[in-house]
Amino acid sequence: MKTLNRRDLIKSLAVCVGGVSMLPLFGAQQKRSALAALNKNVVMISVGLGFLPQYFRPGKNSLNSRYLSFFESVHDKMTIFNQIEQAERLGGHRNAHSVFTCQSRFGKIHSPFISLDQLLALKTVQETRHSYVAAGTRNNLNLSFGVNGLAVPSVVGVDGLKGRLFGAGVPTDELESKRKVLAEVKRQWGSEGHDKFYRSVLDENLEALDNEIKWSKVKPPEFELDVKSVGNPIMDLSAQLELIKLGLAKKQCRIVSFAISHNGSIPLDGVHEGYHALSHHNEQKEKMDELAIIETYVAEQLAKFVHDLEKLKILDDTIVLIAGNMGDPNRHTMQDMSVILAGGGFKPGTVYGETDEVGHRAAVNKVTANDYQATLLHQFGLNHNELIYHHGGRAQKLTNDRPARLVKEILV
Numbered sequence: 001m002k003t004l005n006r007r008d009l010i011k012s013l014a015v016c017v018g019g020v021s022m023l024p025l026f027g028a029q030q031k032r033s034a035l036a037a038l039n040k041n042v043v044m045i046s047v048g049l050g051f052l053p054q055y056f057r058p059g060k061n062s063l064n065s066r067y068l069s070f071f072e073s074v075h076d077k078m079t080i081f082n083q084i085e086q087a088e089r090l091g092g093h094r095n096a097h098s099v100f101t102c103q104s105r106f107g108k109i110h111s112p113f114i115s116l117d118q119l120l121a122l123k124t125v126q127e128t129r130h131s132y133v134a135a136g137t138r139n140n141l142n143l144s145f146g147v148n149g150l151a152v153p154s155v156v157g158v159d160g161l162k163g164r165l166f167g168a169g170v171p172t173d174e175l176e177s178k179r180k181v182l183a184e185v186k187r188q189w190g191s192e193g194h195d196k197f198y199r200s201v202l203d204e205n206l207e208a209l210d211n212e213i214k215w216s217k218v219k220p221p222e223f224e225l226d227v228k229s230v231g232n233p234i235m236d237l238s239a240q241l242e243l244i245k246l247g248l249a250k251k252q253c254r255i256v257s258f259a260i261s262h263n264g265s266i267p268l269d270g271v272h273e274g275y276h277a278l279s280h281h282n283e284q285k286e287k288m289d290e291l292a293i294i295e296t297y298v299a300e301q302l303a304k305f306v307h308d309l310e311k312l313k314i315l316d317d318t319i320v321l322i323a324g325n326m327g328d329p330n331r332h333t334m335q336d337m338s339v340i341l342a343g344g345g346f347k348p349g350t351v352y353g354e355t356d357e358v359g360h361r362a363a364v365n366k367v368t369a370n371d372y373q374a375t376l377l378h379q380f381g382l383n384h385n386e387l388i389y390h391h392g393g394r395a396q397k398l399t400n401d402r403p404a405r406l407v408k409e410i411l412v
Contacts, residue, residue, distance in 0.1 A: 038254050038255070040319055043248070044100055044117055044256065050279075052292060057082060059351075067299040073310075077342055078342045079340075081341070081410075084368065114146060131208070132257070133257075134257045138156060142154060143257045143258075144257045171216065172213060225246070232266060233262040234260075241305040249314060268297060281329075306320055309343075315344065316343065319342075322339070347409075
């Protein structure tokens with residue numbers, strides 16, 4: 001076998017990770033075996049077109065609003081960040097992809113910064129079949145970005161998510177063949193005295209492959225799974241959220257990102273235009289009323305998901321983060337986004353933050369994207385100042401070296 005140069009190494013890694021749920025390439029130089037176990041489930045949900053603010057935003061010191069009323073039975077396990085201040089972020093659909101990162105602008109498939117779910121997958125150990133699951137209602141909407149800045153492909157639709165969570169996966173012999181190739185790459189690079197960083201990359205991915213091989217020998221749970229698509233991305237929400245719930249309950253995964261978006265028509269009574277067209281309502285009452293019908297359905301499905309986790313007695317061990325990607329869908333702005341946090345570890349029924357009189361900007365108890373991400377990492381027992389990953393030859397942090405504070409006021 002010929003001696004491998006750096007380009008050969010990258011090609012070999014690409015071959016070995018194809019079709020396998022691997023750690024993002026070129027990650028931190030820390031062995032998986034030395035990492036702490038993930039102490040909670042996390043489900044990060046993004047609603048791509050946001051919500052009408054007058055129906056979504058909570059009142060002052062109150063969780064009362066039209067859409068939040070659907071969550072009433074779990075209000076005592078909810079906290080609202082009211083108006084995330086994102087002064088550096090541009091609006092528009094492209095930048096809505098950045099909702100779980102600390103990056104202000106980028107293209108649809110590339111970000112200079114890692115996303116929260118991928119950092120958790122990289123820095124913790126999950127005793128589950130999958131280290132993470134990235135899912136969505138349609139293609140080309142990515143919320144998850146690895147340490148190399150590339151979008152993590154999402155599984156799309158009911159069938160894609162069902163196959164990912166409960167399918168047979170990659171056969172053991174195929175995984176073992178990939179491992180042999182990677183082990184040979186490591187043997188050559190280790191003997192050639194190449195730099196420590198690239199050897200650590202190989203070690204990380206060998207450990208990840210070993211985990212994949214272990215789980216490939218364990219049969220997925222067998223149970224009756226009557227979850228089917230009805231042929232519309234938004235109307236399929238209930239089925240996809242049911243699959244995510246079962247994935248958590250059956251210990252198939254602990255880290256999930258889920259993107260909700262659709263541009264076309266939705267077969268709901270009273271809705272005559274496409275979802276995206278209605279989001280540009282220009283304050284026209286008829287369009288806002290139609291949009292509210294769609295948003296009501298979405299909010300009801302999200303509330304049912306949280307209620308079901310509580311019924312299964314796993315909500316206390318879970319953080320559900322629900323973000324309307326845009327503070328106001330009509331203006332397509334990201335300056336005044338509200339975020340729901342449901343689950344254990346937060347002060348019950350808390351609303352944190354207030355807007356200005358116009359309702360366009362945070363005015364009291366401002367919270368930045370860096371602040372809420374640092375606070376979430378704390379809930380997983382992680383200090384954002386100590387979490388370093390490598391990208392572009394630099395040591396970086398999720399919060400991008402910007403000021404970030406722990407919002408202790410919402411923590412138990």
